[in-house]
Amino acid sequence: MKIISGEEMRELERMTEESLKIPASFLMERAGLAVVLALEQELGDLSGKSFLVLCGTGNNGGDGLVVARNLLDHTDMVSCVIVGEEERMTNLTRENLERLRLLGVDVKKFGVDIDLDGLAEMIKRSDVIVDALLGTGSRGEVRNPLSDIINLVNLYAGYVVSVDLPSGLECDTGRILGMAIKANLTVTFVLPKPCHVLFPGRELTGKLKVANIGIPRSLCESMNLKRSIITKSHVKRILPERKKDSHKKTFGTLLVIAGSRQYLGAPILTCLGALRIGCGYVRLLSCEEVGRLAVGREPGLVFTSIDGDSFSLKELDLALELAQESDAIVLGPGLTNREHVCEFVMNFLMQIDKPVLIDADGLNCISKNVDVLNSVRAPVIITPHPGEFARLVKQPTEQVKYNYLLAERFALDHNVIVVLKGATTIVTDGKNTYYNLVGNTSLAKAGSGDVLSGVIGGFLAQGVAPTEACVLGVYVHGLASEKYSMREGTMLVSELVDLIPYAVEEVAR
Ligand SMILES: NC(=O)C1=CN([C@@H]2O[C@H](COP(=O)(O)OP(=O)(O)OC[C@H]3O[C@@H](n4cnc5c(N)ncnc54)[C@H](O)[C@@H]3O)[C@@H](O)[C@H]2O)[C@@H](O)CC1
Ligand SMILES: [K+]
Structure with a gap:
């Protein structure tokens, strides 16, 4: 509407x-x-x-x-x-x-x-x-x-x-x-x-x-x-079809570059989000400890280990090689924003040619030089919460919250799709803007954004157009929280992951 x-x-x-x-x-x-x-x-x-x-x-x-x-x-x-x-x-x-x-x-x-x-x-x-x-x-x-x-x-x-x-x-x-x-x-x-x-x-x-x-x-x-509220009938039309004659690669390969010894859980939530919405092949590139936990939670994940505790330029070639084999990339959850991590993030972004979603520490890294976004040769999605968006645009958080005009401007200036998260989430590519009203306060919990990155990344890998992947992703993610039947706020983020199928089912019906 x-x-x-x-x-x-x-x-x-x-x-x-x-x-x-x-x-x-x-x-x-x-x-x-x-x-x-x-x-x-x-x-x-x-x-x-x-x-x-x-x-x-x-x-x-x-x-x-x-x-x-x-x-x-x-x-x-x-x-x-x-x-x-x-x-x-x-x-x-x-x-x-x-x-x-x-x-x-x-x-x-x-x-x-x-x-x-x-x-x-x-x-x-x-x-x-x-x-x-x-x-x-x-x-x-x-x-x-x-x-x-x-x-x-x-x-x-x-x-x-x-x-x-x-x-x-x-x-x-x-x-x-x-x-x-x-x-x-x-x-x-x-x-x-x-x-x-x-x-x-x-x-x-x-x-x-x-x-x-x-x-x-x-x-x-x-x-x-050019502005509208996301409705179920809208997302139903963009939910990817699941053709019978298909195999895992039909449903896309997502590369998740995330995690560090400091943040072990975020990458797992991202990967699970992607798998839950039907992505065929989710590959996690992270440090050894994250990998062990991730595969322990979901053996269906494909894991590749980096050498140290966090990313640095040493991992660039390996990351680029895996990116070549993937349909889309999620970059950021739990990376930390130490200098060597940011160096990796900047160089990686300048060399890839696959659609990429940048979240969390990925955004903190680029906030030092947002112009890097203009040099990425593929569609870019950014999923900041108001604090992260404030750092990107160098304005106070209170001024950027729900500021769709600013998000639209940023999207046009940097040729990206902005998903400005909040109790009403705003998705904009600068030309069209969508408001998501679905979801509740259960989502106000560390880790829920990591799931969202995976959900959007998973749709992106399946070939859904970038803006539509965001529209569909924020809706499904919000709807999953509404499927929790207990008091808002008592839901674990891992439970959110497990409620995604109910949300997808409702959208598909
Ligand atoms: N645009 C349309 O197509 C239609 C508009 N209609 C009605 O018309 C309304 C808009 O009417 P108006 O443009 O006359 O504006 P409003 O009736 O919203 O307000 C204007 C009045 O409020 C005063 N005012 C403005 N800011 C103030 C402030 N900060 N503190 C105190 N007083 C203030 C002004 O001095 C003026 O008297 C719509 O909200 C709607 O209710 C409807 O009749 C249906 C059709
Ligand atoms: K009124």
């Missing part, structure tokens, strides 16, 4: 009006009605319930006034409070205010007819608060009195439905602009916005419903939107 930004939404509205002669007032009417229908779906009979509709002066407030009018079909217990000066109202909002007044509804003006204490009482007395204060037009930190009002709603409201987006969220980032509504339900229009899928916005959105408001689908499609 596609995602649309605030700016793209305005463009879509303009095109609807100009090329199809569908006026914005029609869309507003549909939007308000859609919220009432969604409330009916969620709460059942609305007739016995009381509603307080909080409206700003922009078109989000206009939607709220339409909600109020349509709620009157169900109950008389509808109150409305306008926040902001009437002179600043958009024309559509003013028209809808007039309609409501003609119906005899008591519409209060905040700061004139009611103060904060009075509003707090109203909020406490109402069954449902309709939040139509700010929508896609919110700019900068939320100003008072809106921020105080949002605070009251969060303190006292029983049930909150947000119109389009929880007021106080930045539409295109999901950031809280000082203060934001925590909604139980959000009804958005046409398509989800970035704030619904990126944290903290994703959490404040509550349950999300996407309503059609009369903008034709063909018009949306003509916009060629």
Whole structure:
């Protein structure tokens, strides 16, 4: 499912009006009605319930006034409070205010007819608060009195439905602009916005419903939107087929270059991830101790030993030779980033011509010179968590978290595919961007990223196109965590590995 930004939404509205002669007032009417229908779906009979509709002066407030009018079909217990000066109202909002007044509804003006204490009482007395204060037009930190009002709603409201987006969220980032509504339900229009899928916005959105408001689908499609949420039907289409007449090499050879005496477990998890998603031949190049443990856990692994405790230029020829015999490579988990390891990583990358996924210490090594990425002669995938991405782009972690624009820029500049991991994982090749919403906090554990590298690497080795291998990989990995039936967080990473088949089965079904 596609995602649309605030700016793209305005463009879509303009095109609807100009090329199809569908006026914005029609869309507003549909939007308000859609919220009432969604409330009916969620709460059942609305007739016995009381509603307080909080409206700003922009078109989000206009939607709220339409909600109020349509709620009157169900109950008389509808109150409305306008926040902001009437002179600043958009024309559509003013028209809808007039309609409501003609119906005899008591519409209060905040700061004139009611103060904060009075509003707090109203909020406490109402069954449902309709939040139509700010929508896609919110700019900068939320100003008072809106921020105080949002605070009251969060303190006292029983049930909150947000119109389009929880007021106080930045539409295109999901950031809280000082203060934001925590909604139980959000009804958005046409398509989800970035704030619904990126944290903290994703959490404040509550349950999300996407309503059609009369903008034709063909018009949306003509916009060629480049960002989307990964869905099961999408990944089902890219899951590689398993032809009957095949042998191990049909399902790809993955070379895993990982591990050191310091990190024995990471390479094993990567290899198991690759085997679990059906890779035919997984070869691990690592130090002797890792090998013994890895083959002990899974005898189906093919192991080649390096001489010492960690990688150095001595291993370069052997690694390049094995790379020649492979379809794809995973480079990085547990390598450490000591100088001789990094020297190996840099030289190896400059000489290979097979698709490569760089993770963990592989990324720490290249962060000293990211331009090496531009000299790799094959597709490159990087799978950083925000800390690793921060080192790559030399910016603070808080600024790179969920920063899809930065990930897109990096992907284009360095000709790589970025998998920016997080509670919402972002996959981008710069031209298209995908958000993975599947998975839970069980994945927040050391080692889960190593499994992901193996899963993506395993798909890559089977010939899945690099961006698709990432999309499929993050989805399957997330879904596997959801297959764990006990409390989130009690799962071992080795158990995650063993749940992958259930996730693949669900995708294939
Ligand atoms: N674009 C479309 O196609 C449609 C838009 N509709 C509605 O229109 C909304 C967008 O309307 P607008 O562009 O008028 O914008 P909003 O209604 O989101 O906000 C603009 C108002 O908020 C105030 N404001 C902005 N930032 C503020 C801040 N930081 N602190 C305090 N006040 C602030 C402005 O002064 C202005 O009065 C959407 O969210 C949606 O609800 C719907 O009617 C359906 C169709
Ligand atoms: K809102």
